[in-house]
Amino acid sequence: MSDLLELQLGPIAHGGHTVARHEGRVVFVRHGLPGEAVRVRLTEAEEGKTFWRGDVVDVIEASPARRPHVWAPADALAAYAEGRLPVGGAEFGHIELAEQRRLKAAVVREQLARLAHLELDVEVEAVPAEAPRADAGTADDGGLHWRTRCSFAVDGDGRLAMHAHRSTETVAVHDMPLAVDAISRLGLWGVDLAGVERVEVAAPASGTSPLVVFTLAEELPSTRLRELVEGVDLGASVSAVGPRGKAPLTLRGHGSVAEEAAGYHYTVTGEGFWQIHRKAPETLMEAVLGAVGPVLGAGATAADLYAGAGLFTAPLAAAVGPSGFVLSVEGSPGTSRDARRTFKRHRHVDVVQGRVERVLRQHSGERFDAVVLDPPRAGAGREVVRQLVDAAPGAVAYVACDPASFARDLGWFLEAGWRLEWLRAFDLYPQTHHVETVALLRPGR
Incomplete structure (x- = not known):
């Protein structure tokens, strides 16, 4: 059997997939839109499974709601054309924002009907990252620059990277348009991260000092740790977590960030949870x-x-x-x-x-x-x-x-x-x- 199928995409499903069928079998397809005719590369297609998974690699008939993807590394069409997998984290980036919200509302309604036996009209409200301008005429802000926290992998060349969906494969990244500008300004894109396994970044919306946490793949000498610290913008605090899960070691600044919401103040460490x-x-x-x-x-x-x-x-x-x-x-x-x-x-x-x-x-x-x-x-x-x-x-x-x-x-x-x-x-x-x-x-x- 070929791992490339031509499919007609059906309704949206929980998890960011559209539902298609091939010879009676359900195929959950990412990077598509309901109603589209597409070519799909199967990513999971074991004969014994009741359903398969796949990614859209080519669009035969596009939905009116399809647009150019907002982030190149996550663009499935471009990724497969280049012989790589798309990164996760922006699987709806090819969809107009208003349609994204309609699809999410449909998923909420479907789950309520199926699992709670409740029919309920649902509308997903826009939450702009910035207050809309008086002359903007819309609550939309492009759906970008809202993430105050990001988690990155590191590829084999010591470059900042992200994982492909459901894969250990990493793809080097040179920008992150969903992140707030304070994260982009840290300078991590050009840092040599050899010896680092993961990078966590927190940049409070209040504008206080960001925090970068390096999870080390191995014990590193102090000279190497100093190089990592010097590669990060001076305005940020830097911590490191050892390869055996030791408590974070503060290398510069503070081991936590100061968050503020509606006049209340909070302290959140690098391992702590905060809305992104x-x-x-x-x-x-x-x-x-x-x-x-x-x-x-x-x-x-x-x-x-x-x-x-x-x-x-x-x-x-x-x-x-x-x-x-x-x-x-x-x-x-x-x-x-x-x-x-x-x-x-x-x-x-x-x-x-x-x-x-x-x-x-x-x-x-x-x-x-x-x-x-x-x-x-x-x-x-x-x-x-x-x-x-x-x-x-x-x-x-x-x-x-x-x-x-x-x-x-x-x-x-x-x-x-x-x-x-x-x-x-x-x-x-x-x-x-x-x-x-x-x-x-x-x-x-």
Whole structure:
């Protein structure tokens, strides 16, 4: 069988694929658009599998929503023509922004219908990286320059690189148009990174000092470490993580960055979690407070589950005041340490590091007026949903980065008699298939 097929692309599917069929078998195709006629290079095509995967390498009949790709290394058509794989991280870069959002909304609707048995109209809201100009006439900003965090690989020649999708192959990169300008100005594109395995970069939207973290592939002499530091723009802090997972060693500046959102201040280390879109913290904070704010007040109790560095813990603490109480739970030790540093002077905030279901068991019998639930991509899971159903808080704000796991969890809430009051979806990852949602859930009457 040839690994090159001519296919008619069907609807969009969760994960950034369109659905096509070949001789009755489903083929999940990346880098296409619904309705297009294309040539597809199969990337996974084992005979025993119920579905195959492939990439578009040529377009026979293009969708009106197709445009030139925003980033050459991620352009599948150009990549295959050059005999290489496209990098991940911008798989929707060939699609007009308005169409990207329509496709993401379709995925959210489909997942809600299939997994939560809920028919709901959904619109994905644009979140410009910069405030639109008065004369712009649109909320779109091109969907570029929004990433405040980037993770890079290093190729065999010691150059900054990124991985191809579902592959160990690396492709050297010389720019990153999705990143904020502060990352581009660091000068990493021309640095000799021999001996480095991975490079993490954080550039706070507040404009404070960026942080570059080198993960070393081997122990390096001090002279080599000095060369790495000198290759990075002087305005940035630099840390290194040894090859055996030791604690980061600060080589210059600080081992953390200072983040700010809606007037609240946070400390986040290189290993800590923070929302990557420069406007995401304020956008999500506004939506979450719109959900749980009405049930909070002085003396109220709240829980921030999967709290990260405490993005939502801070406004919850302000809402309940010193006479209230906020439980902030995070599983990652490093990120939890960040939160403890941020809230060490807040006596009414208890920052706990551990699995959410274990901490909730320890607090069983305690009723919270409001809960913020912001789990990782895998979702909260049946046990956490069951515990929240039993606890019956006044309101739950569910922040989700994956529509499938959210719809699954939502289905369990609905089965228990809860109701979905509203749901908002935000385009916090332009040029990718990812979408963020915030939902307000309440116990049944």
